[in-house]
Amino acid sequence: MNWRDKAECLRTDPELFFPVGTTGLALIQADAAKRVCQRCPVQEECLRWALDSRQETGIWGGTDEEERRLIRRRQAREARRVAS
Template sequence: MTDASRLPGPFEHAWGWQLDAACRGADSRLFFPPVGRSERARREREASAKRLCAECPVQLACRRYALEARESYGVWGGLTEDERFADTGRRPRRRRTG
């Protein structure tokens, strides 16, 4: 059995910013592409997500998290996966559609 007294305490400082996020309660499909959608639909979805991110009080914390965690999918902190990986020279793996 695990000795819970030896486990680290809650890490609210690492994720507490999410409580103030403008996207809290929003439809996750806005930030993560449904499989099989057109390129136009993807661009429209990303633009809508970025508009919400632009008004978010924790945009920079969200972006920092996504970069540090190397989030492979979705819009985080106003950046798409392609934008987040632009300086690394590595492209995120894409899901196959269709």
């Protein structure tokens, strides 16, 4: 069984996870999507997949595009620190 088969979002309109824009109604939509993620049993796996596959749009693992960019930057800084 794939982790996606257990995802809470399977029972939700997929459009919820792809808000258009970053203000107003899109923020409300993103918050609603993140609430679905909070109760998802595979949230961590989803986020890991989104980071590994460099998902640039949508809500994945309870994070939006900017939050994932910050995570990737932090991971890159840590990797450089460990390498030096």
